[in-house]
Amino acid sequence: MKRHHGMKVEIGKSMGMPALFKGIGLKATAQRQEILQTFYDNEGPMTADQIAAKMSKVDMVTLYRTLETFVEYRLIKKLNLSTGITFYEISDTHHHHIVCSKCNLIEEVDSCEIGTLVPHSKKFSFISEHSLEFFGICKSCAKS
Amino acid sequence: MKRHHGMKVEIGKSMGMPALFKGIGLKATAQRQEILQTFYDNEGPMTADQIAAKMSKVDMVTLYRTLETFVEYRLIKKLNLSTGITFYEISDTHHHHIVCSKCNLIEEVDSCEIGTLVPHSKKFSFISEHSLEFFGICKSCAKS
DNA sequence: AGCTAAATGCAACTTACTTGCATTTAGAAA
DNA sequence: TTTCTAAATGCAAGTAAGTTGCATTTAGCT
Missing domain, CATH: 3.30.1490.190 (Ferric-uptake regulator, C-terminal dimerisarion domain)
Known part of the structure; x- marks a missing residue:
């Protein structure tokens, strides 16, 4: 499955991001919403640094902690590829x-x-x- | 393919480790020989720290540099598994x-x-x- | 035995990530 | 709508794995 321009997955808009977070018992903070939106807006795996670069400004500690939380709640997946750096991607299709x-x-x-x-x-x-x-x-x- | 006790791969003894290194244009230093012997003596993937622990004494810088050299010359393979730490194993069978x-x-x-x-x-x-x-x-x- | 490029080893650095702790904030309750 | 509190954030400092710079040593040619 390939996502491309004009075909963004907009869970945030279809169900409301605050509702999504509430549904899993997490506070809908500005940081969490922007991090999740970054996954909606960018296809493919990204490193923590790449995610930060696409965002307005984010503390790396918050980012790492949020990524762990998202992995725990199955919103995203962690990838360990050849490099040794961790990549993260949205949990949609298995591939x-x-x-x-x-x-x-x-x-x-x-x-x-x-x-x-x-x-x-x-x-x-x-x-x-x-x-x-x-x-x-x-x-x-x-x-x- | 499973290696087990009494069935060690003893390239070092069968062809002589100095000859092996010479064949690929590397100096047969004591450190290189002991590192390679550690792979012959221990089956399965090991981290740099695990390798060091099995050796008499080795500078970690030398170990990391030697492991890179061995990977380059295809004596060993690098593995990136889930954890994010690099494992190394001897290059014998593909598995x-x-x-x-x-x-x-x-x-x-x-x-x-x-x-x-x-x-x-x-x-x-x-x-x-x-x-x-x-x-x-x-x-x-x-x-x- | 002497020479030299290759290899080693110490110290200091970097990168990716984590931990501790004080401050702030979301969102439930009053 | 203000108040309260656990949850979340953000700074500072720490850690672990691996790298770089550079002076010293050594393998193995001559």
Whole structure:
């Protein structure tokens, strides 16, 4: 699933962000609303720094704490890709990523046939998550 | 593929570690030999700290630099799992991992059917790497 | 044995993230 | 609509993992 211009997910407007926060028992602070709006306005995974850069002004401590809260309440997901830095993206569709080893461009891979690989779950009491990432050189890096 | 006691991979002894380093144009220093031996003696992914703990004494700067060199020369592989800390493991068989979300126990998953999922490579000029990790709760954590 | 590029190791730095604690604020109650 | 309080914020300081600069040492050629 690809989101693009003119097709923004506007949960904030469709149900009201304060209502959304209230529904899960969180205070609808200005900071939380702007952070969540930043996810609505920007598709794809972002680092904490990238999120901060897109916002008017935010204390990094508040940002990190809010991101943890959002992950806990399943509003967003945490991604650990090759770099070691944590990326965050909105929790909509289940998908995987394809990452450029040179410029760290991240694209979404829609399909997920991982279910076919999951008999390994016998080794564990249950499998709750999985991550599949592809790494390579993106077309634009290959040109240069 | 599982390595276990009595079945150690002893490249160091079978071809001589100095010869191995010489073959790739690296000086066979005592530190490099002990670091590589630590990989031969211990199966499974380890963090830099875990490697240091298994060694007689090593400067962390030397260790980090040596690990980077070993990755560059494909003696070992770097793993970025859920935690954000980097793990290193010897480059032998291609495999994936299953990680306990509670205790961070890491097990190997031998089979790799990812090839079937790679038509996504059209999006990139080529795919050089992929990573597939499963996360869940291991049997021993599930008990407690 | 002597030479030199490569490798090491100390100190200091950086980056990503966390913790402690005093101040502020959302939103329920009066 | 003011009052109250737990929840949330924001500053300062701390931590952990990894990096950089630079002087010293060493592998392994000659």
